[in-house]
Amino acid sequence: MVLGLRILSRAVGELRPLLVHGPTRGFSASASEPLHVCVVGSGPAGFYTAEKMLKGHEGAQVDIIDRLPTPFGLVRSGVAPDHPETKIVVNQFSRVAANDRCSFFGNVTLGRDISLPELRKTYHVVVLAYGAESDRSLGIPGEDLKRIHSAREFVWWYNGHPDMCDLSPDFRNTESAVVLGQGNVALDVARILLRCKTELATTDISDYALDALRGSTIRKVYLVGRRGPVQAACTAKELREILGLKNVRVCIKEADLVTSPADEEEIRNSRIQRRVYELLSKAASAHKDNNYKDQKELHFVFFRRPTRFITSENGSKVGAVQLEKTALKGDEVTGKQVAVGTGKFEELKCGLVLKSIGYKSLPVQGLPFDKTRGVVPNLRGRVLSCESETATVETGLYVVGWLKRGPTGIVATNLHCAEETVEDLKNSPNSYTVSVIMVASILEDDKKGVLRPPSNSEKHGRPGLLEILEQKNVRFVPFSGWEKIDSKEKMAGQPRNKPREKITTWDGLLEAANV
């Protein structure tokens, strides 16, 4: 009798995989056991991923972890304080966080509080959306002089990121600042330096940054780009805004606006480049005759690349940037126009340099990483074991956002991605689209049954995470903790007519979250 039962149960056990692979597998898998998903990083890529997962899979339980006590990533620490409309998206993200199947765990650092293998053991799906928290470097002499900062550091500083509240950039002893780069981040930092401080006073800029900027003596900001106005990396919205700043004279050399046949080809092929070029041309002629004494100046410096930082007379601070004139040349491989040096140099005097030449992602232990491009090798968001053609897919591990595509907004074009709609994405490299593609990959993989093999039911999801955090004595900040920070900040902002007064230290944030 007992033997008979044992045989029967063994037979059922052997049958089970067959059943699971049968036509009803999708239903039985999603109905019985939830799909445990962990998203690392709570910026736009992370929250869009969570939202699409919850919508696309009724059995998905999504936990979002973030190393900061506050959610929303760059919406909080990257988007400029004078762009409140761009931050409205947090309403949508907060509704995602309020979903019963979604939880937020702030103050939890991947690689320190919890390792990647631990996460993969706990969750069926791990999505890395932690972005790019480091900077590319120019690799030229003098880069570590004082008063040279990366744009990321400067942006984090004025946005009250707790890791950068001690930066204290010096705006007092100079009248010129050089911004290296002409992308939207470069335009953001230039605008913050030039914008009238009473306009900034009613934004959510950190209080120390507003104080420091009020004492600024900077009158001239130079935006330096290696290529010409046709290739400027900014978008029309940001450019239109800075060109229209009150009391700022825009200086663009007319000779720089002359276009070559290759430039005209680029303008024809790209709506965005055409519109940016038109704005610059218009600004050049509109500002030509204006010259008021008390005006600040914004100089667009095209066809120049930095080659060396020169110290000021009294020592360790930057006093000038040496620039080499460049010319455009068609690249034989990509067909793109690239800047090449001409051997002619000049110096641009300045007392502050902000490098806005791109962010860089950082690897974590156990994650395949392409060091040269600063991205994770992936196929539609599925992490690959290496970059070679023999790469295998890392089951259950996905990557999205800047970490996936690199922070320059251009989708990585590795061999595996040949079929991805790279061209489409180039024009629209936003977190939303990238998230949609990656979540489609996850749903596809779950349908195939690779994420929840019947033999393995060891993955507990949230309770597993909580156990690990408790073992390691990590005080995580739940979404309700962030809501406490949020209301405290809003209250503190009220008397000063600011949307919020950001809490800018780790201790302050943890205390406000009451954990």
Next chain:
Amino acid sequence: MLSRISRIGARLLREAKAETRAGHLISSQGSLYQRHVNRHSAPVVTPVLSLRNVLFSTATSGGPDESSQEKISVTFVNKDGSEKTISVPVGMSMLEAAHENDIELEGACEGSLACSTCHVIVMDVNYYNKLEDPTDEENDMLDLAFGLTETSRLGCQVIAKPELDGLRLALPAATRNFAVDGYVPKPH
């Protein structure tokens, strides 16, 4: 110029009506209500119900023109090709109309012209020509829209007016490559 002013006026009105969080509550209650009722009644009654739905929300917000709500019919064509026809009160944006009717149109910046997620494609060029030209600000955002076409607009900037009755709007097929399992798109 005049139309520009009236558009701004309409937006101000809508903003006043929506008053941030309260607005969300009202519209989400409205659509929940509608979903609830739809589930329990025959489809024939739907137009009446959607009228009630609109009356419900205007009554709550106390806006003007409560009795003279003129409506037009608008069809949204989803990413998978399925269609949904809704009636939209004159003066309402396509973004709001989509959200009140559970149509999956993103609206990250809630109509403040700071994103391009409510990108829609007007399917008939004759209807496209009935719209006022996009402003520079709208064009700046359209620059960044996924899968931009000649008749692309932002849903938040297309405001219902009588001439637009019968308008058909397609949602850009961001996921078109995975609509069919195993389908491999041609390289560009």
